[in-house]
Amino acid sequence: MNTRNAQGATTTRRYRGFISYSHAADDRLAPALQSALHRFAKPWYRLRAMRVFRDKTGLAVTPALWAAIQKALADTDYFILLASPQAAQSLWVEREVDWWLRNRSASHLLIVWTEGELSWDRAAKDFSWTQTTALPRRLERVFQEEPNHLDLRFAKSNVHLSLNQPKFFEAVAGLSATLQGRSLDELIGEDIHQHQKTMRLLRFAVAGFAMLTIAVGIAVFESWRAKSMAGKVAGAIEYTANREQRRAISREAAKQALAALESNRELAILLAVEAVSVDPTDEAKSALRQSLFEVLSPTTTLSGHTGGAYVGRFTRDGRQVITGGADKVARIWESDSGKMVLELRGHTEGVTGVDVTSDGRRIVTSSRYDQTARVWDAANGKGLFEIKQEGLAFAEFSPNGKQILAVADQGDAVLWDGESGQRLRKLASAYALMRGASSLYSASFGPDGTRVALIDWWPTVCDVTTGNALFELEGHTRQVRDVGYSPDGQWLVTASEDHTARVWRADTGKSVAVLPHNTEVIMAMFSPDGQWIVTGTSDDVVHVWDAVNRKKVSEIDVRPNQLASFALSPDGNFLVAAQEEDIAEVFETRTGAKVAALMGHTGPIRSPAFRPTDGRYIVTAGLDGKVNLYAFDLEGTTEQLLALARERVPRQLTALERAHYLPATLYKQAPVRP
Structure with missing residues (x-):
């Protein structure tokens, strides 16, 4: 209003x-x-x-x-x-x-x-x-x-x-x-009109499917005639035609499933199951996930952070969850049982960040409030050493765990020895060299740990051994807000207030693509599998791009809510978005369709993350003091999705439904390829 x-x-x-x-x-x-x-x-x-x-x-x-x-x-x-x-x-x-x-x-x-x-x-x-x-x-x-x-x-x-x-x-x-x-009359009339419109759209979809049925039936007949006229060559042609036929049927059944979602979710699930059974196309699997949409309650709640939980993340093997909150304590929990294993005490203000070495032996916690990072033995919770750095915002281990990168908000990026805590060197950005001081927004290690990409007004790539700037990433016309490496280390992506994200060659800093947006871009990353580039804009929209051809494939709009942060599943198929309310939502990256809502918090949510081993669990931290774990079944295999669907709707399509939506003439068995 x-x-x-x-x-x-x-x-x-x-x-x-x-x-x-x-x-x-x-x-x-x-x-x-x-x-x-x-x-x-x-x-x-x-x-x-x-x-x-x-x-x-x-x-x-x-x-x-x-x-x-x-x-x-x-x-x-x-x-x-x-x-x-x-x-x-x-x-x-x-x-x-x-x-x-x-x-x-x-x-x-x-x-x-x-x-x-x-x-x-x-x-x-x-x-x-x-x-x-x-x-x-x-x-x-x-x-x-x-x-x-x-x-x-x-x-x-x-x-x-x-x-x-x-x-x-x-x-x-x-x-x-x-x-x-x-007026009441106007609104009731509108309700009736919208219901009638939805039913008309469904009828149009059914009519379209009937027309496709006729067309596919003709194709089947032509394929059969070709087989009778030519031996093995005709058989190969028929095999291809039937394969394409199955895909066409699958995709159309998937469309029918999505059309039925609003009015009859049970029918939508059955049609999506049929679509996947005929041929598990991307469209069919997406329709099945959307029809299985569920409001998820937490399977486990990790309670104890009074004043709010700021961060929660899985260890790399997914067996434990490390949390930090306003109560100045970090905690380690068993992810399966929810049992607390260790408390890490030493910070004088709230714990806002955690990271773990790749071998899981050491943990670094950081606090932007007390401006320190602390390193701990993950086995017994013993504090090993403390890093003090003015303005410290976060700290992370290098890929091999031998160094720690500590980044100060609007300050410096400094490398520390990950085993002794000794300060090694400050990373020099081109902008800092020009004006004599650093003013960082973000920084991150490359996958091999030999380089760090950092943002100090504009992006710079630094050598870890010397701390010197190797080259600048030149092309943005306004402040750059985020930078990230691709999993294979070949590419970089940056986000800028000039309404663009850019893709760069990581070895030379050459700009190779510009991803245009309608407003300021404030977040950018590659998906863990390298398939997608994902960007977040100041108007609370997430954009998904194909990382190879750099074409946009979907948009995820969380408005009217405010986007706080997001994370991607290990295979890049899903994105969980935390909002400045009490809800997080899960979306398909390929389509942008919402497939789950995560309930259970009573305040803003922070730090959502998938379990890194398989993506079958999601962790969220909330300012209500809770850290919630959710079972996410839609990340399963096609067979697991079908089993879940049959559990939700144990019946099968009736003969009348099958005749209406899926005529038997379309289901002639395709011949075995000669």
Whole structure:
């Protein structure tokens, strides 16, 4: 919704509504109402009709969580209070109401009555507080006349609320009309129109599939006739034709699966299974993953970082997770059991970074707050030495573990001996040599550990042995923000505020490709398998590029949320994006399709990462103090995906469904290649 600020400028807030409620009273109703508002009159091509914020924590008010709630309130058009006696007594609800009344208008505070009593005293022009039990006392003398309210008390006894229920549909329609600033008749008409449009699109897709069926049937007949006319040559031609036929059928069945996703997920799964069974094309496997989309809860939660967890990462063998947080402690955990193995104590401020040697024997932790890095024996947690460096932001081991690169924010990049802690040398950038001081943004080792690429306004590649600059990467016209090597060490990629990313030869620094964007590029990396280049922009969009031909293959748009960080799976097939809210999402890199949402945090998420051995688990650290581990089954083999699908939907396509979507004439067995 567009509003005007004090200077008269038009602004757009992220949320149409903020649901404030008691978790004890309305833990079932609140999410059902939020979901219905998201779906009512939703166009088929959008994820939601509008965005409605719902606080998912039932904890006491703490500074860390309250900051996130205030941010959401400030970015909301309407305050939706689920009124109940429990909400009236909730300190959390009272604080949210108080913030709204002090900062926004009571005219945009909507009351949804779920339980208790509401009574208006006309003479006093206020609620009768001797009879009203459902409202917090902070609302005393706020309204000059009786406010309209939505009566949802009937919903308390309904376990499965749905827009198919007339009373709930009517209630959601009225609330949606207010939130969207549209008339009720217009909005209901729009809901009907969008439903009809979705069904028309599905019918068109079915018609298109029928036409393809006829065409493929003709191709089968022609292939059969060719075989009867020519022996082995015709047999080879027929084999090729049947192979292409299977691929065509598979791809079309995949399209049918995606078309059915909105209206019938079970059918979508069955069609995707059929597509993969006919031929496991990329399109078929993608349709199967999308149809298996799941909201994942953590399999294990590693708790203990009071004040917030800043980082969590797997060791290279995936058997352990190392975490760090605001409590100045780093911890080592067994990833399978969640059992804590060691505590690493010594920092005087919060631990913001961790790294492990390739052999897993030593750990380096860093704190941008106390500006130190500490090295530990991974077997017993014994502190080996401390590195002190002004402005230190992070520290990482060289590939062989013999050196440590410590990078100061807007300062220097310094190499230290990884075994003794002795300072070796400062890395000299061309820009620092010109003006006499360093002002770094980023730095990283090359895969062989002989070079470091660093950013000091513009990128420079330095020799590790001497610390001298070998060459500059010349071509960007504004500040460069990020740099990364390809896994094989042949290429570099940089991100710049000049709206481009660039690809360079790592041995010479020659620019070989420019990847154009519409806004500032702030993150850039190669996928672990080297197949993709992934860039992140200031407008919270992730762009995926083919690393060979440098063509864009997909976009991942997390808006209206704010992108905090992202990470790629070991095979490069998936990307997990952490957001400045309480959710992380997993996307296919090739298509940009969302295949999973990770729930379980109650605050902003940091440091998402896949298990490096197989990508079958994901770790996230949250400012709520939790480090969560999630089982990610979609990273499995094709056979494992099919087994998961059959577990979700144990039945098979009915004869009617098969005849309608997949005519038997298309399934003639292709001959064995001669």
